Amino acid sequence: xxxxYLGLELASPIIVSSSPYTxxxxxxxxxxxxxxxxxxxxxxxxxxxxxxxxxxDAVSDSAYGDADVYLQRYLGEDYKAGxxxxxxxxxxxxGLPVIASIxxxxxxxxxxxxxxxxxxxxxxxxxxxxxxxxxxxxxxxRELEQRYAAIVERVVKxxxxxxxxxxxxxxxxxxxxxxxxxxxxxxGVVFFNRFFExxxxxxxxxxxxxxxxSEAAELRNVLRTAAICSAVLPQLDLAxxxxxxxxxxxxxxxLCGAHAVQVCTALHKNGFGAIAEMNxxxxxxxxxxxxxxxxxxxxxxxxxxxxxxVFQRVQYMKYFPSEAW
Numbered sequence: 001x002x003x004x005y006l007g008l009e010l011a012s013p014i015i016v017s018s019s020p021y022t023x024x025x026x027x028x029x030x031x032x033x034x035x036x037x038x039x040x041x042x043x044x045x046x047x048x049x050x051x052x053x054x055x056x057d058a059v060s061d062s063a064y065g066d067a068d069v070y071l072q073r074y075l076g077e078d079y080k081a082g083x084x085x086x087x088x089x090x091x092x093x094x095g096l097p098v099i100a101s102i103x104x105x106x107x108x109x110x111x112x113x114x115x116x117x118x119x120x121x122x123x124x125x126x127x128x129x130x131x132x133x134x135x136x137x138x139x140x141x142r143e144l145e146q147r148y149a150a151i152v153e154r155v156v157k158x159x160x161x162x163x164x165x166x167x168x169x170x171x172x173x174x175x176x177x178x179x180x181x182x183x184x185x186x187x188g189v190v191f192f193n194r195f196f197e198x199x200x201x202x203x204x205x206x207x208x209x210x211x212x213x214s215e216a217a218e219l220r221n222v223l224r225t226a227a228i229c230s231a232v233l234p235q236l237d238l239a240x241x242x243x244x245x246x247x248x249x250x251x252x253x254x255l256c257g258a259h260a261v262q263v264c265t266a267l268h269k270n271g272f273g274a275i276a277e278m279n280x281x282x283x284x285x286x287x288x289x290x291x292x293x294x295x296x297x298x299x300x301x302x303x304x305x306x307x308x309x310v311f312q313r314v315q316y317m318k319y320f321p322s323e324a325w
Contacts, residue, residue, distance in 0.1 A: 001282050001294050003037055005237050005260040006125045006162040006187050008097045010037030012279050013254060013294060017241055017262035018043045018101040018127070021272070025089045032094035034275040037260065039090065040127050043101040044083045044114055080117060087121040097124040099164075112158045119159040126161055128152065129193055131168045141172045149180045156185030164188035166241065168195065174225060178233055188237035189229070190262065191222050213265040219243030223256050230257020231303035245269070247281020254282075257299035 003013035015038045016031045023042035100118035169192040199210040240253035241262040266274040
């Protein structure tokens with residue numbers, strides 16, 4: 001079923017999100033063969049460049065005091081060159097819309113440099129992953145949101161392709177920030193970025209890595225937000241990214257107003273064939289409901305269309321067993 005996202009014509013609303021499944025041309029060819037509408041390339045990480053350079057410098061016996069700067073510059077250029085090749089080769093080999101993804105650790109000029117390079121390399125659109133981790137008490141939410149908006153404005157002015165922002169879940173008012181981003185030139189938003197969340201090993205008394213994969217139940221954290229955003233900010237193209245594990249989940253997101261969904265864990269669990277299965281489910285469901293196109297049902301359950309008390313309620317009132325009271 002055809003979809004439109006960020007001004008791009010997609011053969012399907014299923015987009016493979018930034019992941020190892022979009023890090024090589026071979027994998028992207030598998031995405032295309034199974035009916036993906038687009039791919040978001042594996043993110044380019046400024047943080048990875050910096051850490052790699054620091055690790056090499058730590059074991060270097062160079063007598064030159066600027067060796068770390070040289071390593072950072074060399075590694076950065078080599079790392080970025082690989083991504084630029086991937087953009088061009090993926091488009092040439094598959095014909096899929098290729099969305100470049102950038103993840104920087106600070107609001108620096110690197111956002112502009114990386115974004116411009118990806119656009120020149122032929123990316124169809126750009127997805128920015130922004131999260132500024134607050135660690136001190138004197139920085140207010142408004143100040144942090146203004147930093148997000150400033151980054152987006154600078155990138156939008158530097159590139160001639162659509163820009164979307166993959167937002168974190170931890171925002172006081174995601175709609176207010178989304179509106180600011182729209183005003184700075186953003187074409188779309190993605191709900192939500194799935195961040196690295198460390199666990200704690202109580203025997204070692206240390207932070208440890210946890211599973212990077214989503215659970216199907218996490219979709220419920222996104223549906224109402226998507227339904228509200230699609231109603232109050234219809235100018236933004238919306239993608240739902242968290243907890244979309246099957247065709248039913250994709251239909252739920254589309255009913256709430258998403259223009260597309262992004263998948264990763266579904267591929268990890270079920271292989272690239274999960275894309276084809278999701279497309280088949282959407283088509284069969286739409287046919288059964290009498291819909292001939294995605295636009296006939298997209299947003300049918302958004303904030304303007306559904307006024308039920310279930311949609312409005314945010315606190316539990318009656319769902320615990322009576323003996324618990």
